[in-house]
Amino acid sequence: GENVEQHPSTLSVQEGDSAVIKCTYSDSASNYFPWYKQELGKRPQLIIDIRSNVGEKKDQRIAVTLNKTAKHFSLHITETQPEDSAVYFCAASEEGNQFYFGTGTSLTVIP
Amino acid sequence: GAVVSQHPSRVICKSGTSVKIECRSLDFQATTMFWYRQFPKQSLMLMATSNEGSKATYEQGVEKDKFLINHASLTLSTLTVTSAHPEDSSFYICSARTQTPVVNYGYTFGSGTRLTVV
Numbered sequence: 001g002e003n004v005e006q007h008p009s010t011l012s013v014q015e016g017d018s019a020v021i022k023c024t025y026s027d028s029a030s031n032y033f034p035w036y037k038q039e040l041g042k043r044p045q046l047i048i049d050i051r052s053n054v055g056e057k058k059d060q061r062i063a064v065t066l067n068k069t070a071k072h073f074s075l076h077i078t079e080t081q082p083e084d085s086a087v088y089f090c091a092a093s094e095e096g097n098q099f100y101f102g103t104g105t106s107l108t109v110i111p
Numbered sequence: 112g113a114v115v116s117q118h119p120s121r122v123i124c125k126s127g128t129s130v131k132i133e134c135r136s137l138d139f140q141a142t143t144m145f146w147y148r149q150f151p152k153q154s155l156m157l158m159a160t161s162n163e164g165s166k167a168t169y170e171q172g173v174e175k176d177k178f179l180i181n182h183a184s185l186t187l188s189t190l191t192v193t194s195a196h197p198e199d200s201s202f203y204i205c206s207a208r209t210q211t212p213v214v215n216y217g218y219t220f221g222s223g224t225r226l227t228v229v
Contacts, residue, residue, distance in 0.1 A: 043204060043220040089154060096208065096216045098145050101155045
């Protein structure tokens with residue numbers, strides 16, 4: 001089955017700086033890669049996703065890049081704000097099927 | 112947008128009893144429901160995939176007789192934790208997939224259930 005690795009596990013940045021979280025996956029059949037933000041005790045919230053037919057996608061301060069050949073994808077958050085502090089999970093799936101989540105990154109944005 | 116209602120949000124039960132968790136899709140038909148569990152400060156681990164009208168498919172290491180999944184209708188899937196033990200204490204969350212990919216598939220998470228077994 002799919003194996004998703006995520007780094008770093010914790011990340012602290014100063015407000016206004018950028019944050020980058022990286023994930024790798026193992027199954028070449030995976031073609032859908034969402035990123036979720038989860039606050040303590042709450043459901044994961046989709047923040048951005050990318051499909052394997054594109055290499056990059058951007059939504060305001062958030063961007064995701066995908067390298068299919070190397071089987072890795074990254075989340076980039078620019079101009080970080082304290083409200084960006086949360087746990088972020090990447091996931092990989094073959095579209096329509098179950099997600100396999102990364103181990104999570106606890107992001108702290110220091111005011 | 113698509114909404115999945117999950118109940119209860121929190122439950123405390125005694126060891127040895129059973130607990131049922133429900134996920135309902137409120138404004139769409141969920142032919143497929145994924146069930147995850149999440150231990151504190153850990154990732155979401157897929158437990159099983161249920162398709163309406165058929166038996167659930169369990170991930171390796173997940174006991175199907177302990178975690179009973181029923182998906183009898185297009186809007187309701189249930190997870191029953193039988194003979195619960197303290198090690199079953201966890202955050203359980205469902206995720207519904209929309210019936211047909213209009214453009215692409217959509218996935219909607221329930222709000223999660225915090226189970227504590229004492």
